[in-house]
Amino acid sequence: MAWRDGKASLSRLMLFMASIILGIAAVVSIQLFSDNLKQNIQKQSKSLMGADFIIDSKKLLSEKVLKIIDSLGADASEVNFVSMAAFPKNKGTKLVKVRALEGLFPFYGDLTTVPQNAGKTYQELGGALVDATLLLQYNLNPGDSIKLGKVTFPIIGALKSIPGSTAISSSIAPSVLIPYRFLQQTELLQLGSRKEYQYFFKAPEMDLELLAEKIGPVLDAENADLDTHTSTSKQLGRRYDNISRFLNLVAFIALLLGCIGIASSVHIYIKEKLKNVAVLKCLGASRKQSFYIYLIQIIGIGFVGGIIGAAIGTALQFAFPYILQDFLPFDVAITISFQPIIMGIILGVLMSILFALLPLLNTWYVSPLEVLRGAEDNLQKPKKARILVSIAILLFIFLFSFWILKSALNGLIFTIGIFITFAIMAGVSTLFIKGIKRFFPSSWGFTKRQSLLNLFRPNNQTMVLVLAIGLGTFLISTLYFTKDILLAKTSLENKKTDANIILMDVQKAQASALVNTFKSKGLEVIDNIPIITMRMEKIKGKTVNEIRKDTLIKMRKWMLNREFRVSYRNHLVATEELLEGEFFGKAEKGKPIYVSIADNMAKDANLKLGDAVTFNIQGVLMETIIGSIRKVDWSSMKVNFMILFPEGVLEKAPQFNVITTFVPNEERSADLQRDVVQKFPNVTILDLRQVFTIVEDILDKISWIINFMAFFSILTGFIVLIGSVRNSKYQRIKESVLLRTLGAKSKQILQITALEYVYLGLLGSLTGILLSLVGSQLLATLLFKEPFIPSLIPFLVFLPVITILVVVIGLSNLKSVLRSPPLEVLRKEV
Template structure:
């Protein structure tokens, strides 16, 4: 019976199916790609690192660390740091990451170069391998030279890839690979230079877990660290897990949107079938039999939809490696695993049934006599049954979100957010209907009045269309507004008080000469900040090594290993605000040294006002007391510090400076950088214009990925929209034919229908945009802590665009009504 009845309604059942296919496709494609990514990371973990394990340190290894390195037999080593490079061919300058390499690295994976043998020859020939993109940008070719500090090196080849680097990191500071023997000659490593020593090991037989447990604690005490290819792949896996969870949530929203379409479609479908159900019951069919006829149809819809969605998902996953290629440090080999496919098919069936249960209950509780009399009371299912179904839906959504997010609280927040959004949109639709009824414009013309009346006619689609249109618009608008908020962080105002050039690692003997350079070019120094490097020696009277051994301490371990860069001054900056204690700007002899720390450091180190901290300042111990805790605006363009000393303490300590200035245009910036790189090659220059152009580009790529996933939600919304409008076609055709029979012209029928869908389109999309405004304001205030200035694009593009789409779909139903005689239309539809 389910098969026979379904064949007669095949075209309508196909629309139900389409509502869920895209959501399943999105979930399956992301699940498949996530599985492939994890598998690739596991298989390529050695190639990603280039070695079995690495020992690294931010300073030259101590005797104990060096003894461990020697005993394990390092086969390659490097010192890497960020510095300025110059190209004599065209006077170009660029911030690069220099990797001074000794030994035959990598042991696994490829050092991809052009020409292909450059990776094996650069050590012997005494030249540099330079990032391929950087060579293209500056029109440099192999055979030209690169200047690093005091030396010039020939460029042996273009570096395409090296284990451990990504396209994003290379775009910020492109890699330059040089032989280790030239490092000292560059004279780039000065006091305060940020550098990293790395030692690479090849030993496939060693038990990395035992090695990590035995060696890592010793290394940490000496401010060094052990990284194995397994631990690195685990960290990388966790990083991409977060991305896949977010994308899964977007796909899940698309799926939920499709389920709304199923609920609405099944509601209309079952309502029209109630007379058939009544006849069956009169002929002796039981409640169970009539219920199962339509339940079997829904299960079939979910099953076929799940299979088609899974098949589309398999195809879509092949696009992800191209979409995410800038964010992946390796090529992903795609394979098909069964688990996501089975999950997708199961999800299709389960969600179809869950969301169809509410309207399906009509077949169970319907009274044959009431239906034959034409009463609609049969649709009022018992309250307990409705509550049970709603609770089942909420429970399922929570369990699914909990499974994706691996966190019960976040799963609960996500579930609550979904239902709050749905409730607001449903509330707006109900409120709109009530307002129309209460303040009905009786003086309007017939077509306008009739179009408003249609919004609350029997079988109206006001609620589901507002939900479908509103949620799709809400998603895309929120993503658009969020991108704007993020881009605010990367905008640089052209005020002279805002620095756009930062000079780091300025040595004391260079300070006067650099100030003269600024003066000669008409530039003002905004900041000239002395920097002193130090480490924490003891906290609360316990040494750092004792704290490391104490398993009861909840302090974040990064504090114990960090080399802090601090400064001293008498007054607070405008980006700082005291939240606890009192600021002391000057220290006098015989009094404790009262320092100020940032609130995030205080939280991670469990420090409060009055606590004692001893610092090791390059071999000299200094006792201090926490005098105040500051809130720091880290998003500002000012140079900020976690630890701030008063004046009168550190003036004679070994130090270097950070200088900032404002250059009005990019030509002046390029000229300044050329001069400084030529005269002061050790000074690192950060051009904020270039950095933020890169950041904006990265945000654009991320936004594109997010919008690609939002596309599933929007497209699902459109399919739900088509399905909802098309499913009301049968009721609307009878109404339109009746209007024609009574003398209505085709133009009037078109106007009535067009106006109705204009109202629905405007109401749904406007609700979605306004809701996204509120959501974006909350994100800006509490998450990004940035001012939010809404863009007009959603109002100018999304609102009219979506409304036009709704109108076109609505009008497409009227072709048969307008082109054929009324009697012919009625006979055809029957």
């Protein structure tokens, strides 16, 4: 009976199915790609690192660490740091990551170069391998030269890839490989230079877990780290897990949207079938039989929809390596695993049943006599059953989000967020309907009145269409506003008080000469900040080594190994706010030295006002007391510090300077950089305009990926819209035919329908945009700590475009009604 009845309504059941296919496709494709990522990371863990394990440190290695490295037998080593490069051919300059290598690294994976053998010959020939994109940008070729500090290297080849690098990291500071033996001659490493020492090991038979257990704590105590290919692959896996969880949530929202479409469509479908159910019951069919007929149909929809969705998702995952290629440090080999496919099919069936149960309950509780008499309003309302089904739906959403997010709290927050969003949109549509009923414009013309009446007629689609349109608009508008917030944080205004050029690693002897260079070019020095490097030696009377061994102390261990860059001044700046204590700007002789720390450091180090901290300032121990705690705006591009000393303490300590200035245009910026690199090759120049261009490009790529996933939600919303509108077509045919019989012209019917969908499109999209405004304001205030200035694009573009699409879909239903004579349609209905 389910098969026979289903064949008669095949086209409508296909629309139900379409509502869920895209959501299943999105979930399956992301699950499959996540599985592929994990498998690839495990298989390529050695290739990603280029070695079996690495010992690294950001400071000169101690004797103890060097003995460990000698005993293990390092096969290659590297010193890497960020510096300025100059290109004599065209007088260009660029911030690059210099990697001074010794030995045949990498041991696994490929050092891809053009020409192919350049990776093997550059050390012997004494040349450099330069990032391929950088060569294109500056119109350079192998055979040209690159100047790093005091040494000019011939460019041996273009570097296309090296283990561990990504397109994103290369865009910020492209890699340049040079032989280690030339490092000292460059004179780039000066006081304050940030550098990293790395030693690479090839030991395929070694038990890396045992190695980490034995020497890990020893290295930690000496401010060094051990990274194995297995631990690095786990860290990388966790990083991409967060991305896949986010994408899974977007896909799940698309699936939920599809389920709303199923619930709405089944509601209309079952309402039309109630007379059939009543006849079956009169002929002796039981409640179970009549219920199972339509339940089997829904299971079939979910099963077939799940299979089609899983097939589309399987095909779609082949596109993800191209979409995410800028974010992946390796090529992903695609394989098919059956677990996500089976999960997608089960999910399709389960969610179809869950969301169709509420309308299906009517077949259980319908009384044959009442329906035969046409008294639909007197149908028994199964409140308990409806409450139980609603609880089951919410429980399912929570369990699925908990499974994706691996956190009960986050799963609960997501479920509550979905419920609130849906409730607001449902509330808006309900209030809209009630408002029209109460304040109905009786003086309006016939077509306008009739279009408004359609919004609250029996079997109207106002709520489901507002939900479908509103949620899709809400998603894409929120993504758009969030991107605006992120870009606003990195925007540079044309103010001379805001620096856009930062010079780092300026040695004390160079500071005055650099200031003169600025003056000769008509530039003002905005900041000239002294910086001293130091580490913490004791905290509250306990040495750093004692704290490392004490597992009971509640403290983030990252700061025990950190080399802090500290400054001194007698005042707070605009990016700082005093939270606790008193800021001491000047030290008094014979009295304790009071320092000011940032609130995040106070939290991570578990420090309070009055606590004692001893700093090791390049071999000299200095005792201090926490005098104040500041809130620092780290999102600003100003030079900020975790630790501030008062004046009168550090002036004679070994130090370097950071100097900032404002350059009005790119031409003068390039001119300044050329001069500085020529005269002071060790100085690192950060052009914030270039950095922000890169950041904007990264945000564009990220937003493209997010929009690609939001596309599933939006497209599902439109499929729900088409399905809902198509199914409401059968309710409208009689109304349209009766209007034509009474003398209404095709033009009037067209206007009535168009106006109705204009109202629905405007209401849904406007609700979505306004909700996204609220959500974006909360994000800006609570997460980004940034003022939110909404863009007009969602109002000027999204609102009219979505409304027009809704109208076009709505009007497409009228073709058969307008083309057919009223009598023919009435006969078909009979």
